[in-house]
Amino acid sequence: MSEDFSSRGQSSCVCKMLLLAVFSLILVEASDSKHVVEVLPGQIVGRVGLTVTLPCWISPQTDAGTLEIRWYRPERFNTPVLFYQEGKIQEVQEEEYRNRSSLSRRSALSNGLKDGDVSLRLDNLTLQDGGVFYCYVSGDWYDSQAVTLNISALGRTPVLSPQPLNDTHVNVSCRSSGWFPEPSVMWMSDRRRLLSAGRVSHSRGADGTFSVHSWTLVSLSEASQVFCLLTLNSVEEREGAVDVQAFRPSPSVHDETIELLRNNAGMNGSQLLYSMCLIVCVYKSQVIEKCCEFMFMFLTVVITLDRESARPDLRITQDLKRVRDPKDYQRRGDGFPYELCVCGAETFTSGRHYWEVELVYNNLDPKSFWLIGVAVKGNYQSADKTGLTASAGFWFLCSDGPKGFYTNTEPTIILSLSPRPQCVGVLLDYDSGQLSFYDVTESKHLLTISTRFSGPVVPLFNPGVGDECSLTIVGPPEPKESPEESTQTLLQNSQNLV
Structure with missing residues (x-):
């Protein structure tokens, strides 16, 4: 019995010694490698759509060209973000990172793989890229470290x-x-x-x-x-x-009229009529339709379309008054077709000028897609909205279907118009730097864009895509009575207001 216990004790002692020897060899082998993977402390921040580099390197410095380098997301070791082996990047890769990931230098002073720099570059970042990435390196030794990437997205200008x-x-x-x-x-x-x-x-x-x-x-x-x-x-x-x-609400029509009459010594009849009618047209009154009719009669100009400024496939009538989208036009995406712009043939360098554009025909619904405004002469088609800015010489009001009504000013003005305009009036006051839009059918002022015109400007039109009816430039209205009689009548009515 004592011999059995003795043999068991000796066997146990031998096993312990063997385990200790193996453990010692492991420690010696690990201490001999002396290489570890290092990353920056804290989190890396990247922005949607841009590029970011996740720094990772071997310490002490050693050539990583012959090593295996694997970047992967948690629990996706076998489908890595990037896999480098045998001196080249392998095809094994998570599909969403294909053509977006590569090895990169963590700084301008780095020599890349020769210095043990195994940093990861990610292009065209998305929100889904946020989270943990593992940097794994192996050869006759291995080590890995985790890097956390935070993604942000800078939104649009308010x-x-x-x-x-x-x-x-x-x-x-x-x-x-x-x-x-x-x-x-x-x-x-x-x-x-x-x-x-x-x-x-x-x-x-x-x-x-x-x-x-x-x-x-x-x-x-x-x-x-x-x-x-x-x-x-x-x-x-x-x-x-x-x-x-x-x-800011302006003074009442009555107060404005009194002020105008007090200071009309230097005005002729038509100038005074214009100033008085402009006030009345902005505010509802009993004489709005009559007053606006005569004011715009004095200012209305004949506008025709300039074929030279239009795409060859735009459908423009022979009288140069009506335009439609090309018959076989293929819309790119769901954006407004800014490349379908066409300019008016008339040029303005001073004064006040008015024209109207019809957006309805027979019993069809009013157009949902159109663009109306002015542009510096020489500015024509542009397929990109970013080129149609006020600083580039464009000023307009756009109807973009379900996206609503907006201007190209900075900041953009968004309008809620109901009902949808059937006829839009445009008043260009070149000297004052104002472009005003009116809903002619509703006798309503829509908005005024204030700017500074420099050089000749021309009317600007775009028929949009998807409507059944054309965009039509309306000719000057026929006067119902002579301007002299109208002026005298309105001046008499204004005196009754005082």
């Missing part, structure tokens, strides 16, 4: 839309989309005074980015301009601005 509430206050809304994560919102006046936000709401789209909507109440006596600042990570921001004084 669009501000003022809505007058009364004579003293304007409600201003601010909208923007394409953000990640949710941006913070701050309102300020031109005096750099903080304004309180009435409410801020966020919504998430199908692409994972956030849209933000906020609004504030502004006193017209305390601010001329209002700014909406959207900030991401307390560093990156977008800012939109609007001049709220442009939406």
Whole structure:
């Protein structure tokens, strides 16, 4: 019995010694390699659509050209983001990173793989790229480290839309989309005074980015301009601005008329008539239709289309008054077809000029897609909206179907028009730098764009795509009575207002 215990003790001792020897060999072998994988501490930040480099290197420095390098996401070791082996990048790869991933240098001082630099470059980042990446290196040794990538998306410039509430206050809304994560919102006046936000709401789209909507109440006596600042990570921001004084209610028609009559010494009859009628046309009154009719009769000009400025496949009538989209036109995506613009043949360098554009024909529904405005002479087709800016010499109002009505100004003005205009009037005041739009059918002023014209300008039209009817330039109306009789009648009516 004692011999059995003795033999068992000796066997146990031998096993322990063998295990200790193996463990010692492992430690010696591990200590001999002395190589580890290193990454930067903290998180790496990248932006949607741009490029980022995830730094990873071997320490101490050694040539990694003959080693195996594998970048992979958690639990996707066999379908890596990038796999380098036998001196080249292998085809085995996660499909969403194909043509987007490559080995890169972590700094300009790095010699890449020769220095043991195994950093990963990712192009055209998406929100789905956010999270953990593993940098794994192996040869006669192996090691790995995790790198966390945070993705952000800088949204679009905010669009501000003022809505007058009364004579003293304007409600201003601010909208923007394409953000990640949710941006913070701050309102300020031109005096750099903080304004309180009435409410801020966020919504998430199908692409994972956030849209933000906020609004504030502004006193017209305390601010001329209002700014909406959207900030991401307390560093990156977008800012939109609007001049709220442009939406200050003007004095009454009666007060305006008295002021005009007090200062009409230097005006002739037609100038006084124009000034009085412009006031009346903006405000509802008993004489609005009559007054506007005669004002625009004095200013209406004949407009024809310039075939030289149009695409050859645009359908333009022989009288150069009507235009439609090309018969076999293939729309690219769901964007507005800005390349279908055509200019008017008439050129303006001064004065006031008015023309009308019909957007309905017979019993068809009013056109949903159109663009009407002016452009500096010589500016013609552009397939890209970014080229049709005010700074480039374009000013217009666009109807983009379900996307609504908007201008190309900065910031963009978005309008909610109901019913859809059947006839749009355009008033160009070159000397004052104003382009005004009117709903002729509803006798309603839509908006005025203020700018500074430099050089000759021409009318600008675009029939859009998808409507059954054409865009038609309307000729000057036939006068129902002589201008002299009309002027005298209106002057007599104005004296009765005083």
